[in-house]
Amino acid sequence: MLTPMDIHNKEFKRGFRGYSEEDVDTFMNNIAGDYEKVYREYCELKERCDSLQDKLSQYEKMEATMNSTLMLAQQTAENVKVSARKEADLILQEAESKKQKMLDETMRNLQQSQQEWEKIKARTEAYRAKCRALLTSQLRLIDDMALDGDKAAPQADTKAVAVKEAAPAVAVSPQAAKKAK
Template identity: 25%
Template sequence: MRAVGALSTIRRRAISMKVTALEIRQRVFALNFRGYDPAEVDTFLELVASQIEQLMKDNIELRQALAWQQHDLERIRRGEDDWKKALLTVQQVNDDLIQRTQQRAQAILKEAERQAQRMLQAAEKGRQALAHDVHVLTRQKLRLRSQLRSLLEQHLALLEAQEGETEEQGADDGPIAVFDVAEVPQR
């Protein structure tokens, strides 16, 4: 029973403390009359020490690899955050550019509409002025035609009156030209 108690004490101490390969190699056990074979114990302890030494090296390498992986992961996360920030910035710039472009397009469209309205108003004024000018010129043409006809009729009456006087005086003075109203060009 004592051996079992000693074993459980050793297990508890082994669990509670870290044992290095060097400690295992340097461990000395007391010899008693019916004890274990020292060569066998030494061989076993050397095997355990070698395995613990290898496990410790593997553990150190794994911790270093884990540290590098964590470092890489952190760098990737920072890079991802940077990319997210850059993407968000690009999206904001894009949205701002679209908004400014739409505002500029609306301003250009409104200005074009104002210019078109001004041009239509100017064209309408020009059309009205031309219509007025055509009306005035048509009235002037009719008035001038009427005045010309009246003048020609007066001259014709005057000529006919002179012709009558000439016939009364005699044909001594020579031929007088008589114009027919039908021969006067009309416009």
């Protein structure tokens, strides 16, 4: 590239009928001054352009970094969502499983309680029946004793023994009911 100094230092050969040396020198000085001015502007613009080009490169790198960071953040967010959904599903499944186990256990306990209730009810009814039978037999014995009262004194002693023998049966009946459990 031609510099302003090249223009200043340029010398032309002299010819016989050439241009006026003074006019050429004046014109060359004007050109050199203008060219120097343009050349300085060009250098400044070139430096500015290089500086802007460097900044542009930095911004492009930053943009690429931001884009990759944004993509990574989006992927991470998506992974977190998927992980959270899986964890929530797992928690729901565990809760459902626990609920089902609790329901099953509650049903078993209820059935056992109902069976025990039925057994107790049956034992109670059996005990009541035994008590009724015993009381009925005792009432018959008392009625028989009242009717026979004066007729047979020796028979009263026999009946009294029968009453004494029946009384221990009442005491045994509650124990028998406990053993039946």
